[in-house]
Amino acid sequence: MQTTGRDTGGTVPLQLTPREREVLPLVLRGLENKEIAAELGIAEQSVKAHVSALLQKFDVPNRAALAETATRLELTGVLGVDRGWISQLFRQAEPQICITRGPEFRYEAVNEAFRRATGYRPVIGRTMRETFPELEGQGVFERVERVYATGEAAILHERTKRWDRGNGIEARAVDLVIQPLRDEDGSVNGVISFAVDVTDSVTRPKRAGPKRRPSSRRNRT
CATH class of the missing domain: 1.10.10.10 (Winged helix-like DNA-binding domain superfamily/Winged helix DNA-binding domain)
Incomplete structure (x- = not known):
């Protein structure tokens, strides 16, 4: 019911x-x-x-x-x-989630996973470019700008990006979904991004297949 x-x-x-x-x-x-x-x-x-x-x-x-x-x-x-759990959902979600508003992409909200992955640097109220200068030239800003301009979501799989997670800049592989946010009239007024760090699964050595046993047949001449 x-x-x-x-x-x-x-x-x-x-x-x-x-x-x-x-x-x-x-x-x-x-x-x-x-x-x-x-x-x-x-x-x-x-x-x-x-x-x-x-x-x-x-x-x-x-x-x-x-x-x-x-x-x-x-x-x-x-x-x-449980509705009581829903209010905590955004902050506790494991995917790194952030919301930015306006063409300058000023951070409005981020969850704990995002804060942890970015070294707990101050982000709320700041623009994406001033918060993450190390992402310049990696295509991140351009991709977000394209979603904002076209209103079309973007999905990136196992993309390697370099940023400071609190202990210096390092390379990480991420799956990323960027979606437009809209006003009541349908116009785009921001973006919401969901990122999952897949570095471990990408860099984990693949298991080698079973070795083939040498053929018992002799080569005929």
């Missing part, structure tokens, strides 16, 4: 309708209501109602926060969660 009332000291399971499950991944892709309506073949007003219901069920104030929590749930495959 779907529960929509306030918490009363206990836990309230999060349950989505079939249509909400269709709308949610499209929100994560950064689509605006009109695009979601066209994708699903339903009225734009219906999309607005479904998005509003999702915001209420996830107990979050806006689409950016919805993307943060829902992406984590999508990664873990969780279908029912």
Whole structure:
């Protein structure tokens, strides 16, 4: 049964309708209501109602926060969660998550994994370029600018980047997803990035296959 009332000291399971499950991944892709309506073949007003219901069920104030929590749930495959846990989800998520706003990409929010991976340097209120000068020339800024300009998400797999994690600059391999954030009118006003450090899996030596036994046959002349 779907529960929509306030918490009363206990836990309230999060349950989505079939249509909400269709709308949610499209929100994560950064689509605006009109695009979601066209994708699903339903009225734009219906999309607005479904998005509003999702915001209420996830107990979050806006689409950016919805993307943060829902992406984590999508990664873990969780279908029912405690609302008290949702409020901690963004900060505790293992992927390095950050939100920047405006064409200068000024940091608005980061989670603990991001802070740890960047040496706990001050970031909130600062621009991406002034916070990470060591990323200049590595294509990171240009990729984020492209997502902001085009409104199209970018997915990068096992890309090696060099930055200071608190003990000097080092090379790390990361999987990175960059998604646009939009105003109510659909215009892009920021980006949200999800990064996972895959250095260990990339650099781990591959297991050698079984050695072939020498042939018992003699070479015939």
